[in-house]
Amino acid sequence: MQKITPIDIQHKSFKKALQGYDRTEVDQFLDEIIETLEDDAQHIAALGAEVADLKDRISHFKAMEESLQNTLVLAQRTADEVKAAAHKEADLIKEQARISAEREIATFTESAAEARREHQRAIESAEKAKSELRSLLMTHLALLERTVPPVNGASQTHAESGETAAVPAAEPAEATRITVY
Numbered sequence: 514m515q516k517i518t519p520i521d522i523q524h525k526s527f528k529k530a531l532q533g534y535d536r537t538e539v540d541q542f543l544d545e546i547i548e549t550l551e552d553d554a555q556h557i558a559a560l561g562a563e564v565a566d567l568k569d570r571i572s573h574f575k576a577m578e579e580s581l582q583n584t585l586v587l588a589q590r591t592a593d594e595v596k597a598a599a600h601k602e603a604d605l606i607k608e609q610a611r612i613s614a615e616r617e618i619a620t621f622t623e624s625a626a627e628a629r630r631e632h633q634r635a636i637e638s639a640e641k642a643k644s645e646l647r648s649l650l651m652t653h654l655a656l657l658e659r660t661v662p663p664v665n666g667a668s669q670t671h672a673e674s675g676e677t678a679a680v681p682a683a684e685p686a687e688a689t690r691i692t693v694y
Contacts, residue, residue, distance in 0.1 A: 519550040 522543055527533075 517550075519547045519554065522547050522550065 525543070527539075
């Protein structure tokens with residue numbers, strides 16, 4: 514069955530019969546039907562245009578949604594990569610700091626060991642100087658005792674008697690040298 518349009522109704526003609534309907538009343542009713550069908554057709558066309566527009570907008574929003582989803586996935590991936598790179602860089606910095614600290618500790622340990630060795634050498638040098646000075650003083654004391662004669666046959670030394678006597682100077686060959694390290 515074919516759809517009837519307002520134009521079909523407008524051009525429709527009926528056969529005349531003797532006892533038929535009132536022609537003006539039928540024409541008036543047909544005009545009302547035509548007007549209603551035209552309004553309905555316009556309304557349907559407007560709704561069709563609106564549906565088409567809404568479908569376009571839906572497809573546009575779906576494309577935007579897909580684009581946003583892709584952007585979010587990319588942003589998340591990028592954030593994860595940046596985070597991983599930051600962790601790697603932090604680990605590298607920690608490792609470099611640890612190595613640097615170990616080097617400094619080794620340097621300070623070596624410096625402390627060198628300072629201990631230097632201190633030990635200074636102690637040994639001071640002991641040697643004391644020993645040489647003691648030896649020199651003992652040599653001079655022995656020289657003094659040999660050169661001062663005892664008084665009246667007693668075993669009193671020149672220093673004990675309170676007398677002063679000239680002490681001969683030691684010869685340069687007999688002098689002991691003191692060297693300080």
